[in-house]
Amino acid sequence: MAQHSPHHSRERVREIGGMFSRLVPHYDRMNRLMTAGRDGAWRQIAVSMSSPCDALVLDLGSGTGDLSAEFRRQGAREVAALDVSAAMLRRAKAKYGPDRTDYLVGDAHRLPFPDESFDVVASAFVLRNLPDLAAALHEMARVLRPNGRLVALDITHPPDTVWGNMLRLGFEQGVTRVAGLVSGDRSAYRYLPNSLDGYPTADELARMIEHAGLSGVSYRRLSMGAVALHVGRKC
Template sequence: MSDPVTAQERTRTIEQMFSRLVPHYDRMNRLMTGGRDGRWRTLAVRLSKPEGSAVLDLGAGTGDLSAEFRRQDAARVIALDVSAHMLTRAEEKFGRQQIEWLRGDALHLPFADGSFDVVASAFVMRNLPDLAGSFEEMARVLKPGGRLVGLDITHPPDSRWGKVLRVGFEQGVTRVAGLVSGDRSAYRYLPNSLSGYPTADELSAMLETAGLVDVSYRRLSMGVVALHIGRKR
């Protein structure tokens, strides 16, 4: 478990950084993923089997994942994010009729045990100040049999091609994104966020430690993105 003061400080730093990025966030996502992030979200939602489910979108950002859950017939979607500015933008995009927008953080989810059929996140896990503690909270609010789905950038395969992909991510895409957004420091953070982030296998083990079973993952985009899925007993 991370030191609570350190976790709070990092949460505040992340909140401030992403709040600054709101005007450029959607455009940057398209640019940095070559327009593939929408397809990845669609796949993540489909694999979660959302029909008729109560869903928590953790770190909802500007709402794209939440909206995809509604498109795929989730019964209820709560979109939670630490940044009020992100949530304001999300509400401007998608309205309030079918999605509930809520400010909060992953270490202190304001829900009773067993509240959701699905807890999902997209490009959030690397930014959590206490990943193990956050996984415990996600598992807590899942119903028995509920599904956790996490989509994020990951360490590419340990191969020559994997190293090429990583260099391209660290030096190419993020530099261009920083120039377009005008906030180079924020996009310099993105490759740095991978330095202490678990590998895909290590992340699977952490999910199992948090109480999930049938944990698996698939690599996307030549291995630089991983989609993890697990189920609560």
């Protein structure tokens, strides 16, 4: 994976945050369209694998708040919803209100929390957007309590099969173009297929999570390989 200087990374984080802010009015509709309506079910599975009951949760890159809402629905005590885009957070708050949730602007590479603050650290469709993924994974591990759970859901490189190649083609050529047209922001949705360039494979990501200090790391592919759900535990 490409290495970036801290300055370059901060610039890149700002650019990516700006791009997501411009997408806010279309984001939920695009999500449904690009995942063929599966994203809600993926979030449900991700949350259920984290033992969310009564947990203090960090939802990293919380966007318009759907993952935080699923955590509350499945019994989390409190959710810190952190995102680099204030516009995303405003949208989340307008959708779901302040119940059991703190909304915070922040960067995944420099989390504004003391060590061992959370029972669960979760992200959905975020890791792919981080210029220094290894640093962000170390931050995620740092703020987890002993026995805390990390859950990371994201699009992944499709398997090297005929079906995988069809998925890749659909992602690169079809969905992203349609989404760009609907949102009116072609550049943003051209970014999406490229966001897998240099992103680790599901196996590689599992090793990176282990390297960040988590144990028992495993992953499962969802929706015939388009998405990977990684889980790990801090001992």
